[in-house]
Amino acid sequence: MSHKVVSIVLGGGRGTRLYPLTEQRSKPAVPIAGKYRLVDIPISNCLNSGYNKIFVLTQYNSASLNKHIKNAYNFSIFSKGFVDILAADQNNEGDRWFEGTADAVRRTQKNLLNVDYDYVLILSGDQLYQMDYAALVDFHVKNKGDVTIATIPVTGKDATGFGILKSDENNVITSFIEKPNKEELLNWGSEVSEEMDKRGRHYLASMGIYVFSKGVLASLLKENPGMDFGKEIIPESIDSKNVLSYQFDGYWTDIGTISSFFEANIGLTDDIPDFNLFNETVYTRARMLPPSKISGTTLNNTIVADGCILNGDKIQRSIIGIRSRIGHGTVIKNTYMMGSDYYEQLEEVLELGSTQAPPPVGVGERCYIENAILDKNCRIGNNVRIKGGKHLKDGDYETYAVCDGIVVVKKEAVIVNGITIGC
Structure with a gap:
């Protein structure tokens, strides 16, 4: 009734x-x-x-x-x-x-x-x-x-x-x-x-x-x-x-x-998650995004949203949000990358890719990221290492925070080349 x-x-x-x-x-x-x-x-x-x-x-x-x-x-x-x-x-x-x-x-x-x-x-x-x-x-x-x-x-x-x-x-x-x-x-x-x-x-x-x-x-x-x-x-x-x-x-x-x-x-x-996204419709804002493009990346237990460009080496047990960009040679594990609210122009990405000041939106090349949350519109340069875990103390810093061992990179934060967090 x-x-x-x-x-x-x-x-x-x-x-x-x-x-x-x-x-x-x-x-x-x-x-x-x-x-x-x-x-x-x-x-x-x-x-x-x-x-x-x-x-x-x-x-x-x-x-x-x-x-x-x-x-x-x-x-x-x-x-x-x-x-x-x-x-x-x-x-x-x-x-x-x-x-x-x-x-x-x-x-x-x-x-x-x-x-x-x-x-x-x-x-x-x-x-x-x-x-x-x-x-x-x-x-x-x-x-x-x-x-x-x-x-x-x-x-x-x-x-x-x-x-x-x-x-x-x-x-x-x-x-x-x-x-x-x-x-x-x-x-x-x-x-x-x-x-x-x-x-x-x-x-x-x-x-x-x-x-x-x-x-x-x-x-x-x-x-x-x-x-x-x-x-x-x-x-x-x-x-x-x-x-x-x-x-x-x-x-x-x-x-x-x-x-x-x-x-x-x-x-x-998870193979059989407790919350099943494929069971009932979850409504949200309809975005006219292109399909994701994946080149040479090994994906395992990973959710990839629309509009991503993935060139990384390996992504494992992670969620990759809308409009995400991940560079060559990068490894991401146990991480939630929220993605981006916008695309940068290709010419701008190519220019920033060489100068890295600031890095393009997304994750650069040869990075290693584990046990982390990357909030929207992050700019993470090349050769960056982020590794969360129980060895880290809780704290709040300029570009990131540590909560229960999880490294949370803040919205629109810039992590320049070669920075190491938690390693």
């Missing part, structure tokens, strides 16, 4: 744990898989589920996110679907930034008045997963929920970073705790599937995905001044509302840190 649903994708805060990738962009605008943005994931899940009325709430460093959404999601004039951006703004109700997930929805809910809906689907803009939201909403309706939380079993190690809950035999949530410490976790185990039990995932964590019945959301936001759904609104509604747990057992990861971002992307190169 089809239900009338409006979706709200939360654009997130400053994303400090994803720095330097969020130095010039918001978390949902961070490129993934060589050609997409993180925000494409929840929007694509909505569209694949048949829900095409979508608001995206933005705040920090939102210019690139706004541009991406404007260029990517244009519906037919005969469709009632939309993907609209709602930014934090100054008005008669206040002039401050959004101060939490609930505060963001509360201050923008007036925009829902002209939309025909019965249920509100609230989503995070910085997670990687595929979910049929229609099944989630059907579960909510069938079980007469006021609020339904999508949950996933996690290990004790991971549980301290999530909201953890317990539910009864009818999937009604009876208790909720936000980011418990190890001692508090002792009594919070739940009944999970046999497969999850074998993997030691005994705790039900909130995925930050919520379904609210129309009137319930409005009343909760009016009665409760809390700023955050996970910390205040949800826990305080358990005693007064029918709050349900919808257990999800597919692949899901929260892209909260550089290491989780790196692992999620590199994991896409």
Whole structure:
């Protein structure tokens, strides 16, 4: 059965744990898989589920996110679907930034008045997963929920970073705790599937995905001044509302840190990845790029996006993003190269190739790069060696940062000939 649903994708805060990738962009605008943005994931899940009325709430460093959404999601004039951006703004109700997930929805809910809906689907803009939201909403309706939380079993190690809950035999949530410490976790185990039990995932964590019945959301936001759904609104509604747990057992990861971002992307190169790009359509901005050209390069477990020119020696377990250029004799391993926003003229590349001041956009000749993220529009010269690993201490430098052993070359950084990082 089809239900009338409006979706709200939360654009997130400053994303400090994803720095330097969020130095010039918001978390949902961070490129993934060589050609997409993180925000494409929840929007694509909505569209694949048949829900095409979508608001995206933005705040920090939102210019690139706004541009991406404007260029990517244009519906037919005969469709009632939309993907609209709602930014934090100054008005008669206040002039401050959004101060939490609930505060963001509360201050923008007036925009829902002209939309025909019965249920509100609230989503995070910085997670990687595929979910049929229609099944989630059907579960909510069938079980007469006021609020339904999508949950996933996690290990004790991971549980301290999530909201953890317990539910009864009818999937009604009876208790909720936000980011418990190890001692508090002792009594919070739940009944999970046999497969999850074998993997030691005994705790039900909130995925930050919520379904609210129309009137319930409005009343909760009016009665409760809390700023955050996970910390205040949800826990305080358990005693007064029918709050349900919808257990999800597919692949899901929260892209909260550089290491989780790196692992999620590199994991896409596995023979059978946990997140399958070939399963459901992931929508994004349509670019009229030429096919990639590969000359003499050995590729192994590598994803190559459109418009690349690859002359390197070997690329292994890596993602090569749009418009990437890699020079002769270069070896790249376990690396996410985001690519470029533009092409340089061939004459300019040839000229820069000889002078190397600055190097052309891309990676030059005879380089070795391992355990790294190369942000957009990097210029890496010839004979450069970059090797991340646990031997490196975290730090922030002019052209790169080190996070959990991963070397992150900053957007538009210039690494001149012969530089060595981490070797």
